[in-house]
Amino acid sequence: MIRKIAFNLFAWALVLAVAFPLFWMLVTSVKPQFELFRRPPTILPETWTFEHYIGLLKETNFLNYFWNSIILSTTTTLIVVAIATIGAYSLVRFKYRGRETLAFLVLFTYLLPSVVLILPLYLMLVQLGLSNTITSLVIAYTTFALPYALWLLRSFMAGIPEDLESAALVDGATRLGAFRDVILPQLLPGIISTALFTFILSWNEYLFALVLVNSDEARPLTTGVMNMLVSSFNIEWSLLMAASVMMSVPLIIVFAFLQSYLTRGFGAGGVKG
Template identity: 40%
Template sequence: MSALSGRTSRPLPTRPARMPGPVRRLRLTRRLLITVTMALFTVFTLFPFAWMALTSLRTGSDLYRVADRPFAVSGLTLEHFRALLSETQFLTWTLNSLIVALSASAIALLIGVPAAYSLGRLRYRGGAVVGVIVFSTYLLPPALLFIPMNIVINRLHLANTLGALILVYLTFLVPFIAWMLSSYFQSLPVELAEAARIDGASRLQAMVLIDLPLVLPGVVSVFFFAFTLCWQEYLYALTFVRSTDKQPVSVGLVNALQVGDVFAWGQLMGGALLGALPVVVVFSFLMDYYLSGLTAGAVKG
């Protein structure tokens, strides 16, 4: 009896309280609504790519029956891709776009990061006004600027060169990068940089060794957006580059595959699909660094 009384009694497991019917139905309705919304958004986002892929693989007879039978496919062919790669300068246009986008984005980062540091970390008279002026230059429409820029490009003897596009793209990439990264620098704690300054580091060393690694996710993000802006730009590329072998892919495809009101839809859609691959590759490559930068920033913070 004493042995039994010495044992500690354990409470019996109790069943969790059952959710009321209205609450359970509300949760199910919410999950269903979220699922349906995400499914519709996914279909809406991926439909253009699916349509481009389908059009690039259709035979010529199917392309002219889109109005009556938009999804009818009597056969698939790779002839449009073969004609695109062998009968046009698609690879040259793609290489031109890569050179311009990578060069302009890299140079814009070299200029925009110090500018963003000045706007976000330094305190001086008129700094807010300078920030508004820098951002205002990004808001100016390209249609108002390509005429005076054309005069500048001609006087610099850069007309009909890739260097003209790189120089012109800097006019909207640098303000964009400076404005976006300034908010990253503003959110950093000043104690770390001040401690480095006390230990003997210069302001430039504190920026490069302390602040810049903390804003690495922002640097990667703005580089990707800058690369995308250069890759898809059309007006400046059409204005400043006239030779076919020097045009980027956004202009070369349209000029080569459109004759009057006749469009080579199969090759156009194939070129649009292949032309989007470098952006997807760059984005996929930078996403790992972006996520690792976010994790490192959270650990350091």
């Protein structure tokens, strides 16, 4: 009994520690400027205001950055999921020499610190004439999201019984047909996990965006907001918090929609033994 209470207390303490900064972000974003630095601080704002949000949307480049981030993350996710799905299928289903070595090498690239890769990648992208574009970031993010995505999907793929595909082939499907009718629906939880991982990674990435993109047209939210609101002399706390809240919204929406898929469909009883 005491153990249970202690465990619950611990769990709630942990939740609080994680949730408080988020709460503070939300609260700060709706406080008027003069209330921000008051001592003692007010927990709930005395006056509620949305002036920071309006200011951000109307008077800054925020929407432009936001749009860039959406395009960037969505494109990266689509590319990574498409390549990783087909790659994982190949690594699991086809037997060829060096298959395991290949899988291991792919993982090895993920182990390299990204800082090591940033300069060679920058130089290559400059030579390709892609510097300062969203495309350059899509390529960069794909290079480091793909290895992990491939491994994630490979383990999901390995969990799909080969008999299912054989059955579809005997039933008259082509290999592609069997892939679409039988493999993809079974792989859905894996695809969603991978998509979430990639989307979050591209949405939050900062370092590559800072180095590879230096123009407002192509800047994503992370570097855009920093550039706009944080300078050596001043930090626009209210605007920063409002921007942070709006940056979190897409992720919250995506999670709310997809989290049920993440656990659904595991170990569905189509195959016995």
